[in-house]
Amino acid sequence: MIEPPLPPGVIARHSAPQSTRSARTEPSEPGITLDRVHFSYPGGQKILVDTSWELLQGESAVVTGGVGSGKSTLLYLCAGLLAPVQGKVLLSGFPITPLLPSERFRHGLRVGFVFQEGGLLANLSARANVSLALHYHADVLGMTEAQIEDRTTEVLELCRIDRKDWSELPAHMSFGNRKRVALARAMAIEPTFFFFDDPDVGLDQRTALVIHELLCKLRDDPKVTLVVGTNRGILMERLGVPGFRLAGGQLTTRTEVHSLVPPSPVSGSWHPG
8 A cells, every 4th residue: 555645845764674774873964855845858758747855874775666757867856866956955955956976975965776687888898887987086986907907907896896807898788797897887887876877677586685785785784774676575575665656746654565574664755846
C-alpha cells in the first residue's frame, strides 16, 4: 500500500531501519535536499512538480517508478548532472548545480554515479576509466601517481574484475563487466554521495550478487549517502532501506519495505512542497 503525500509545507524525513544501523550514530546533518523542485524536459512531461525532500547524511533510500516516470532523471538532478527548472537541489547544504566538479570536491562533495549502461569512455581501458577521476582531482585529493595506481587496483579487485580484463576497452567487455568497472570508477573517489541507476538489470546472478554486496557495504558506511533507482524486489529486500515511488511528477512513500534482516517501520514521505 502506498501512503498519500504529506500536507504542503512539510519537508519529509525518514529514518532507515535500525537493523542496518545498529553500530552507527544516527545521522542528523543534511545530506540531499530538494527544495520545491520542478523539472521537465523541453516539450516533455513534468518529472517533478513542486517537490521537497530531505535525506540526511549517511542515510540510504531506494527510488522506484514505472517506465518513463523519470526515475533516472531524479537521480541526475540529485547528483547535479541536471539542473532543476525551479527550486534548489542541495548536497550537505550547498547548491549543487552552480558548482564545478573541482569546486564540489573542495567542499567535500564527492559524487559517485553509476549509469544504467555503465557510461564508460569508449576509448579508455577498464583501468584508465577507473583512474580517470583520481587523476583529474589528484591535487584536491592530495594523491601521488603511486597512490592513484594503488587505489585503482584496490577498487578493481573489490569489484571482482579479473586482471586480464583491466586492459580491455568497453566494446570488448561483457555487460556485467562494464557495470562492475563503472561501479569501481564511482567508488574510486570514495564518494560521500552515491547514486546507482538500475544496478542489476540485465545482469547474471553472480554479477548481480557482487553488486548487491557492494551496495550493502555502501549502505552501512556512515560517510556515504546512498540513493538507488530500482524496481527489483530482491535488491530492495537486500538493502532494507526506505523506498519512494515516483509517478505523475509526485513522490510518495512506499510502506512495503522488506529486508532480509528484521524490518523496522518506515516513517516519512515524499510530498509536493
